[in-house]
Amino acid sequence: MNCAETKRLIDAYVDNELDLRGAIEVEEHVARCPGCSAEERALRELQASARANLIRYAPSPEFDARLREAVHAEVKEPAPAVEAPPRVARPRRAWKWAALAPVAAAAALLIVASPRLWPPPSEASVRDAVIAAHVRSLLANHLTDVASSDQHTVKPWFQGKLDYSVSVTDWAAEGYPLVGGRLDYVEDTPAAALVYRRAQHVVNLFVWPSKRAGDEPLQHVSRRGYGAYSWTKDGMHYWAVSDLNDTELQKFVELVRGRRE
Amino acid sequence: MVLPHLRAAYNLARWLLRNDHDAEDVTQEAIVRAFRFFDGFSGDNPRAWLLSVVRNSAYTFLSQNRARELGTEFDEVLHSEPAANGRASETPEVLVLRSAQQRFLNEAVEALPVEFREVFVLREMEGLSYKEIADVARIPIGTVMSRLSRARRQLQAAVVRGEQAGSAS
Numbered sequence: 001m002n003c004a005e006t007k008r009l010i011d012a013y014v015d016n017e018l019d020l021r022g023a024i025e026v027e028e029h030v031a032r033c034p035g036c037s038a039e040e041r042a043l044r045e046l047q048a049s050a051r052a053n054l055i056r057y058a059p060s061p062e063f064d065a066r067l068r069e070a071v072h073a074e075v076k077e078p079a080p081a082v083e084a085p086p087r088v089a090r091p092r093r094a095w096k097w098a099a100l101a102p103v104a105a106a107a108a109l110l111i112v113a114s115p116r117l118w119p120p121p122s123e124a125s126v127r128d129a130v131i132a133a134h135v136r137s138l139l140a141n142h143l144t145d146v147a148s149s150d151q152h153t154v155k156p157w158f159q160g161k162l163d164y165s166v167s168v169t170d171w172a173a174e175g176y177p178l179v180g181g182r183l184d185y186v187e188d189t190p191a192a193a194l195v196y197r198r199a200q201h202v203v204n205l206f207v208w209p210s211k212r213a214g215d216e217p218l219q220h221v222s223r224r225g226y227g228a229y230s231w232t233k234d235g236m237h238y239w240a241v242s243d244l245n246d247t248e249l250q251k252f253v254e255l256v257r258g259r260r261e
Numbered sequence: 262m263v264l265p266h267l268r269a270a271y272n273l274a275r276w277l278l279r280n281d282h283d284a285e286d287v288t289q290e291a292i293v294r295a296f297r298f299f300d301g302f303s304g305d306n307p308r309a310w311l312l313s314v315v316r317n318s319a320y321t322f323l324s325q326n327r328a329r330e331l332g333t334e335f336d337e338v339l340h341s342e343p344a345a346n347g348r349a350s351e352t353p354e355v356l357v358l359r360s361a362q363q364r365f366l367n368e369a370v371e372a373l374p375v376e377f378r379e380v381f382v383l384r385e386m387e388g389l390s391y392k393e394i395a396d397v398a399r400i401p402i403g404t405v406m407s408r409l410s411r412a413r414r415q416l417q418a419a420v421v422r423g424e425q426a427g428s429a430s
Contacts, residue, residue, distance in 0.1 A: 011410045017391050046417055050385040053363040057275035058268060063285050070293050225324045
């Protein structure tokens with residue numbers, strides 16, 4: 001191993017992130033190279049200094065109390081739309097409940113927001129629900145229920161879970177490979193979520209039957225750094241959501257819409 | 262599930278946002294969201310998971326309120342000066358700092374662009390592995406390595422500069 005390679009790996013070396021062979025090679029080089037040895041010492045000093053000297057900010061007692069209260073309120077008021085899940089942790093089941101959580105959360109929000117009547121879902125609330133579903137799919141490491149780039153695997157997976165059929169196309173050749181599918185909820189409607197990737201970005205394409213008659217034109221909204229396109233065609237409602245830049249998301253939308261022309 | 266990691270959550274939010282008020286808002290929002298959507302969560306690494314929720318809330322907050330701080334390329338000139346008017350020096354924690362070295366280091370970390378600061382804080386304060394950092398920050402492991410490495414070189418230079426300035430005056 002030479003100095004350039006060592007420099008590239010030395011951080012990982014002091015962090016114990018190298019495999020045994022890599023670690024031994026770096027160690028051997030450092031033992032006979034004064035320059036790299038000094039580098040290693042400096043890194044370890046910085047590390048020790050950071051651990052000893054960086055301020056560990058602690059929440060104030062008032063904030064701590066406020067937070068515990070807020071959490072307590074969450075735990076004590078299970079949302080009415082779903083049966084309260086058991087409090088005992090059951091790792092396997094937890095994600096199934098998580099899938100229902102949006103329904104509960106939407107219901108809880110509606111109750112708080114308007115005690116008098118139960119408003120029909122507005123465009124804005126659908127938009128927020130769709131974006132929330134997108135964010136949640138990323139947060140929870142629960143991107144897909146069925147992970148497959150094969151449209152002939154993903155499409156049948158939805159059958160039996162939804163009472164409508166969803167067409168699935170892999171756009172890998174166009175730069176948007178299919179990653180899989182997921183059953184999600186938008187407001188109180190079960191929706192098929194088709195998951196695509198573009199470089200490091202994820203695109204969720206939500207599809208569910210429209211309650212209104214007729215097609216609706218393409219609309220674009222952006223919120224919290226996420227872009228979303230929605231349209232209705234042949235009785236189905238479509239939402240494509242991503243943090244992709246607008247040009248690339250638009251291209252994706254054109255692909256999806258083109259398929260159906 | 263989540264409350265034991267409250268301190269880590271708050272510390273991360275505080276380092277990403279650099280003031281108490283915003284850190285409290287973001288931490289509270291993240292923790293309530295964690296409870297609301299995931300019933301307190303029960304995966305194999307609740308701490309890393311909670312940190313990722315906090316991190317995302319912090320980035321959302323920054324993009325809405327201080328978009329300028331996001332997506333900064335590492336600009337050697339812009340980021341080589343310690344925090345100008347010593348935001349941090351007014352807080353009580355800083356008043357009791359024992360040595361100049363402590364102050365230089367804290368200011369230098371504060372002055373890093375947020376993308377580099379988060380990687381450094383997650384590694385050195387929370388002891389997360391590269392893989393965990395990659396998951397929390399949603400970047401490839403190679404990017405974790407390169408950001409961490411650049412952050413450290415920058416900090417080493419800043420601490421040296423601070424010591425020289427200290428001995429010259």
